[in-house]
Amino acid sequence: MPADSPDLFGDPPPDPQGRGAPGPAARLPEDVALGAALPGSIRLGTSSWSFPGWAGIVYDRPASESLLARKGLAAYAHHPLLRTVGIDRAFYKPMSAAQFAELAAQVPPGFRFLVKAPAMVCDAVRRDDTGRGLSPNPGFLDAELAVSEFVKPALAGLGDACGPLVFQLSPLPRALLADGARTIERLHSFLTEVLRLCGGVSKPPHLAVEVRDRELLTRDFAAALKDAGARYCLGVHARMPSAEEQLPLLRALWPGSLTVRWNLHAGLRYEEARADYAPFNRLVDEDPDTRATLARVALATARAGHEVTIIANNKAEGSAPLTLKRLAQAIVAADGVAQKPAGAAPPRATS
DSSP states (O other): OOOHHHTTTTTTOTTOOSOOOOBBBOOOHHHHHHHHHHHTTTTEEEEEEGGGGTTTTSSSSSSOHHHHHHOOOOHHHHHOOHHHHHHHEGSSSSSOOHHHHHHTTTOEEEEEEOOOOOOOHHEEEEEOOOEEEEEEOOTTTTTHHHIIIIHHHHHHGGGGGGGEEEOOOOOHHHHHHTTTTHHHHHHHHHHHHHHHHHHTTTOOEEEEEEOOGGOOOOOHHHHHHOOOOOOOEEETTTSSSOTTGGGGHHHOOOSSEOOOOOOOOOOOOHHHHHHHHHTTOOOOOHHHHOOOOOHHHHHHHTTTTOOOEEEOOHHHEEEOOHHHHHHHHHHHHHTTSOOOOOOOOOOOOOO
C-alpha cells in the first residue's frame, strides 16, 4: 500500500453546516482487509455517489439523491475500497475550477477523480433533451474549447486529485464512420493540440478516449492515441465488443496506465437496466467473464508499475459498490499467483 493509504481510511471531513450530511456505513472487517490487500496503484470507484439505495453499503443511513449529490462524497471516500470516483455530470454541462475544487476538498490525499469531458466537444451532433440529433455540433473536437471549458478548469480545481480526463465520443454519424481514417486523423490532431495548449500547466493531463463505435477500434486508432500521448479508455458497454475482445488494442498501446469504465451489462439499454436494477443495492446480473478479464489486466498493469483506474456503473451488474468488491476479491486472489517479470505486457485475448 502507498504511504498515503491510511488517510483513505481515516475520519471523513465533518459537515461544517451541520445539515444532516450522511456518514459512512460501518466498515466491514472483510472490506478493510480487502482494501489493504489491493495493490495501491489500483483505484476502484463508481460513476457517481448519489444513490439512496447504497444505505448500509456506502452510507450509514438513507438520504435523498439531492442530499447525497451535495454532501455524500466525504462519506463515499471513507469506504476502504473506493479510491476514485467518476464525475459524469461534467459531460452534460461544463464545470468551473471552483466547482472542481469544492469536490477535491471533500476527499482524502491519494483519492482521484475521473472526469468526463463535456458533450460540447465529444458529441458530433447537437441533441434535444430526449437525445435525438438535431444538427452538426460545431464544437466537436475543438481543442481550444476543450482546454478552456474542461481541461484547465479540471486541472486547476482538482489539483493532485485529478485523474484521467476521458473524452467519451458519442456514437458517430454514419458519414464520419464511413470515413474512419479521416475521423481518426482529426482525433489525433485534436489530442495533440489539447496537450500543446496545456504545455504551461504544472501537471500534464492524463487524457483518455472512450468510444461507442466498434468500427473505430483499429490499428490506426491505437497508433493515433499512442502518437498523441493519450490512452484508450476500455469501455464495457452493450454497443462495444467484450472486454476480452478489446485487449488487442490495449496491447498496441502498451506500456502505460489502464483506464476502464464498466458501464452497462451486455444486451441491455440504460433505461432497461435502471428499471431492472433499482435501487442498486444488490447484484442482479453478474458478469464473471468481464470481472475475470479486468482483474487480470489490472493486476498485470499494476505489477508493471502503472496506474489503474476502474469505474463501475450500477447498470453493469446491479450495484456498483458490490461489483467493485467482487472485482477487488478477484484481483487480490489473482495476486496470490507468482509475480510476472516487471514490464510484462497485459494478457492476450483468448479465442
